[in-house]
C-alpha cells in the first residue's frame with residue numbers, strides 16, 4: 001500500500017456536508033486496499049475570515065504545501081455577494097491557493113451517467129454518448145490581472161492578460177489528453193475581438209503542429225456556449241481560458257444531469273487540488289440535502305491523477321454508478337416522472353455509496 | 359404614412375442573402391400601409407476591407423448618421439479567424455459603428471414560437487412559456503478597453519472596464535422594460551472575482567431602489583449560463599455586460615429553437631441598429647439555405663422600436679408565425695422526426711413570409 005497525506009478543506013456552505021463524504025470514501029478505499037491515508041483539516045473562505053480575518057490563513061497554505069493532495073469543498077457566502085464593497089472576500093482564498101500552488105490546469109470531465117439521462121433539461125437523444133474533458137486555464141486571465149477602482153469609485157477595471165508560456169503549457173496538457181481519447185481538440189476564445197484571445201489562438205496553432213494526429217478546431221466563446229447545448233457530442237477535449245472555462249463548465253453541468261455530479265482536478269507544479277465544480281449553495285446548506293457525489297467523484301480523480309491508483313479510482317466510480325442504478329437519488333438529480341426512484345439526503349446517499357464500495 | 363430613410367448593410371457571408379429578405383419585407387410593409395421607406399446601401403466588414411481597406415468606410419458611417427434606422431446582416435470571415443495576426447479585421451467595423459452611433463443598449467428578445475418547440479435540443483416541457491428579454495450593454499467592457507500586445511508579442515491584454523454612468527443607463531432601460539413585463543430583473547455579473555462586476559452590482563443595487571415594484575436578482579455568470587438551460591422560465595428581463603451578454607444570448611438561442619430565429623435591436627442616442635444575432639456563417643454562405651427569419655424579425659423590431667409602428671411590427675411577426683404553422687422550415691429549424699414539414703431554402707422561405715404578409 002501507499003502512504004499519502006491529504007489535506008481536507010471543507011470551506012463554506014454545503015462544502016462542509018459533502019466533503020465529509022469524500023473523506024469517508026477515501027478512508028474506505030484506504031482500508032480495502034491497505035493504503036495509509038493520513039488526514040489534516042484546513043480552513044479557507046468565509047469560515048476562515050470569521051475565524052482569523054484571512055480567507056487563506058498562512059497555516060492552511062503551509063499544510064497545503066506539505067500534503068500530497070487536497071480535497072476541497074466550496075467557497076462563498078451571501079453576505080459578500082450582497083455587499084460588493086467588502087474588501088476581504090472568501091473567493092480570494094481560493095484564488096490565492098490556486099496561484100500559490102501553481103495549479104494552472106483545471107480538468108473538468110463531463111460524462112453522463114446513463115442512469116441520469118432523464119435528469120437533464122436537454123433531450124436524451126442529444127446527450128447520449130456525450131463525453132467531454134475540459135481543460136480550463138486556472139492561474140491567469142482576468143481573474144489575476146490588475147484590478148483598479150478609481151478614488152471616486154466611479155470606474156472599475158480588471159486586466160484580462162495572458163502570457164505565451166501560460167497558453168503553451170495548458171495547450172500541451174490538453175493535447176496530451178486528446179491523444180489518449182478521441183483525438184479531437186477544440187480551443188475556445190474570442191479572437192475576433194480580444195487581443196488576449198488572439199495570442200491564445202496563435203499559441204494553440206503553434207502547439208497544434210506538434211500534434212498532427214489530433215484534429216484541432218478553434219471556436220468563439222459565444223458559438224461554443226451554443227454548440228455545447230445544441231450538439232455536445234461534437235466535443236472531445238476542450239481547452240480554454242480561466243473566465244470562459246468557468247462559464248462553459250458550469251453550463252456543461254446540464255450535460256451531466258446536474259451540477260451536483262461534477263468533479264474537478266487542478267494540477268500544476270506539485271500538489272493536486274480536487275473539488276466539486278458546484279458552489280457553496282447557501283440556500284440549501286445545513287439542510288442535509290446536498291448531493292455528495294461530486295465530492296466523491298473528486299476523490300476518484302485524486303486517486304487516479306495524484307496517486308496513480310487507477311483500480312481504486314474505478315472502484316469509486318463504479319460504486320457511484322451502482323448507487324444510481326439502484327435508484328437512489330438526491331433531490332437535484334431526481335426525476336419527478338419516475339416512480340422507482342428513492343430520494344434521499346446527503347448522508348443516506350453517501351452511506352449507499354460506501355455500501356457499494358465494499 | 360410615415361417617411362423613413364433606412365440604411366441596409368448586408369455585410370459578410372449569409373448577411374447578404376438574409377438581409378435581402380429583411381428589406382423586401384420592409385418594402386411590402388411600406389406598400390401595404392402607405393409608408394414611404396427609402397433605402398440606401400452601405401458596406402462594412404470583410405467586403406468593405408476588400409473594397410476600400412477599411413472595415414467601416416467613412417461613407418458608410420455618414421450614411422448611417424443620416425438614416426432613421428439601419429438594417430444590418432452579419433460580419434466576419436474565416437481568413438481573419440485563421441490568422442490572428444492580421445491587424446485590420448472585419449469585426450472592427452461593427453464595434454466602431456456601435457461606438458460611433460452610441461448604441462449602448464442591445465435588446466435581444468428570446469421567445470419561442472410554439473411551432474418550434476421540437477426544434478430545440480432542450481426538452482419541450484422545460485421550454486414551454488419561456489420569454490426572456492436580454493439587455494446587453496454594447497459599448498463598454500473588455501470589448502472597448504485598451505488592447506496591448508508587447509513588442510516581443512509574448513503578452514497580450516485587454517482592459518475590462520466599466521464606468522458608473524454606463525451601468526446606470528443600461529440598468530434603467532432594463533428596469534423600464536421589466537415594468538412593462540413580468541416585473542422581474544436578473545442582473546448577471548462575476549462580482550465574486552471581478553472589480554468591474556462589483557461596480558456593476560453596486561450600481562444596479564442603487565438603480566433598483568428607484569424600481570421597488572420590480573423584483574431584482576443578482577446572479578454570477580457561471581450560474582446564469584447553467585440556469586438558462588436548466589430553467590429558462592425563471593428569467594424575465596436579464597441585464598448584463600457586453601462580454602457576458604454576447605455569451606448568454608448565443609446560448610439562449612437554443613431556447614428559441616435556433617440562432618436563425620433571433621433578432622436584436624441596438625439603441626442609444628439616436629439611430630437604431632437592427633441585426634440578427636447569428637453570424638456570417640461562411641460554411642453555408644452562398645448556398646441559399648440560410649434562415650431569413652432573424653433578419654425579418656429584426657425588421658419587426660425596427661418597425662416597433664425605431665418607427666413606433668406597432669401594428670406593422672405585429673403584422674410581420676404574425677406572418678412569420680403563419681409560415682411556421684404552415685409547416686415551412688429552413689434546414690436549421692427542421693425537425694427530422696416530423697413528416698409534415700417542408701424544408702426550403704432562403705428565397706422560398708422569404709417568399710412564403712411575403713405571401714403571408716398580404
Ligand SMILES: CC(C)[C@H](C(=O)O)[C@@H](O)C(=O)O
Nearest residue numbers: 075076091094246550551580
Ligand atoms: C468561486 C469562484 C471564484 C470560482 C471561479 O470562478 O473560479 C468557481 O466558480 C469555480 O468555478 O471554481
Ligand SMILES: CC(C)[C@H](C(=O)O)[C@@H](O)C(=O)O
Nearest residue numbers: 192193222433434449452604
Ligand atoms: C461579431 C462579433 C464582434 C459580435 C460580438 O461579439 O459582439 C457578435 O458575436 C455579436 O454578438 O453581435
